[in-house]
Amino acid sequence: MQRYRADVIVVGAGLAGLVAAVEAADRGRSVLLLDQEGPQSLGGQAFWSLGGLFMVDTPEQRRMKIRDSRELAAQDWYGSAGFDRAEDANPRAVADAYLDFAAGEMRDWLSGLGMRWFPVVGWAERGGALAHGHGNSVPRFHLTWGTGPGVIAPFVARAEALAKSGALTFGFRHRVTELDLKARRVAGQVLVESDAPRGVSTSREAIGAFEAEGQALILTSGGIGGDHDKVRRHWPVERLGAAPKRMVSGVPDYVDGQLQGLAEAAGAGVINGDRMWHYCEGIQNWDPIWPNHGIRILPGPSSLWFDAKGQRMEAPCLPGFDTLATLRRILSTGEDHSWFILTQAIIKKEFALSGSEQNPDFTSGKWGEVIKARILNKAATAPVEAFKEHGADFVVADTLEALVEGMNRLEPQSPLDPARIRAQVEARDREMENPFTKDAQVTAIHGARRYLGDRLVRTAKPHRILDPKAGPLIAVRLNILTRKSLGGLHTDVKARVLDARGEVIEGVYAAGEVAGFGGGGYHGYNALEGTFLGGCLFTGRVAGREV
């Protein structure tokens, strides 16, 4: 049995855990940072992320002529969150504190740590309905140079330096299986070493046991998106419809929610477990890293989006507008999949794939690579072209009839009628000549192109889908992709964990996704994107400074 004592025990070495550990150790506390994975997975999901951060009224926004403010961001946040439960008091308080941070010291703090952002600010999750409702009124998604690896880099470097000086001890391959919250004691298994590459499933074979006691305990074990049974158990059937039978996994399988279950059994309060954030635009990774690995397409606004029955979906179910409304709309057909129909011209300009490894140019942090991959290149980026060639969900054809035939080969149980698809595509194409238009998506495309950033890198020049010069035609079968848990351990604005009655459990803290990114669900029902990494940075910092 290995025994440890430290001032602070942090369970989970993802972004939230790293930030909390570094902040606590920098304040003179001895820190033990435990993770069930090996050193090669340090940084958790954040490594794989695109590195997009929700920040407000930044120099990057101002340079792009985006006028943002704390007030506008709060209007968007509250319009999206739709907080409507008594237990939303702490989530609201954390949302307010995060908005202060995102409009205040966040950028300077991160920039002081060496982080930089791509100058074109992204416009994620636009909402597409009412001004006071869900969505970002302005672009706010700040893509970090170096993507996810660039976000974790300063904290990894600092943690490694603190480990060298003895202020921080890493406990890799330590899986916590017992929690005593009152005693701030954890215990578990030491797992057999693994040389599996980052993200690949590792063995759960135990070769020993450990226990650790501290004055404070910080839980940063991530969400539940890797365990599809748990996702289905928590699925909000009344809001979204029956849970999908088929889903792809947007997270490695260590995102299993096991520690959250242990914490709940040990007396911690868990709230908003039915609020979650899964994407509609998942594609099966042809070169998977983790089991059932799916990649999310971050689509620009022009792809035509059809449900599984072949009906083009209405606003706000447009690419990049309203994730949960679209999820509900897709599931209302009784099927789990939907379809994009687009052109080569659209895929080239509008398809981004979410993931650091899918954006080697941004991940390299080098301008030359970005220009080569996205501007000089006639094709889409190499990872997008590779999906087009090898991806199980892609069909490429020169005529619409051949395209639909290919789609029907992928989904023979739900065949589409080529004449019905043609009628809808031709009707939409007619709107390209119509300076008025009643097609909400066409209006949205024109709106997007009024923003210089979208015009430059995100929105294809409007064209007819059936224009052979824009071809070939492409169809993509889209799967539901599990990703984020919006609910979790109930915490207060100081990141202290509360029990089931709402009382503070002394010395126990939680940060990041396990705490619903703060408060037990600071997003409410809907997220604005970039708020996941943002929430890990914010709540990890609060917890590390509080202990």
Ligand SMILES: Cc1cc2nc3c(=O)[nH]c(=O)nc-3n(C[C@H](O)[C@H](O)[C@H](O)COP(=O)(O)OP(=O)(O)OC[C@H]3O[C@@H](n4cnc5c(N)ncnc54)[C@H](O)[C@@H]3O)c2cc1C
């Ligand atoms: C492909 C991808 C793209 C993304 N892009 C973005 C983006 O652009 N912007 C954004 O805001 N968000 C993005 N996200 C989401 C964001 O990366 C995650 O929500 C966030 O990193 C979660 O961090 P965390 O520290 O809370 O948890 P995690 O990163 O999941 O870390 C938790 C750690 O706890 C460990 N652990 C769990 N249980 C135990 C146990 N019992 N004992 C010991 N260790 C345990 C795990 O092994 C893991 O290392 C993306 C995510 C992915 C996967």
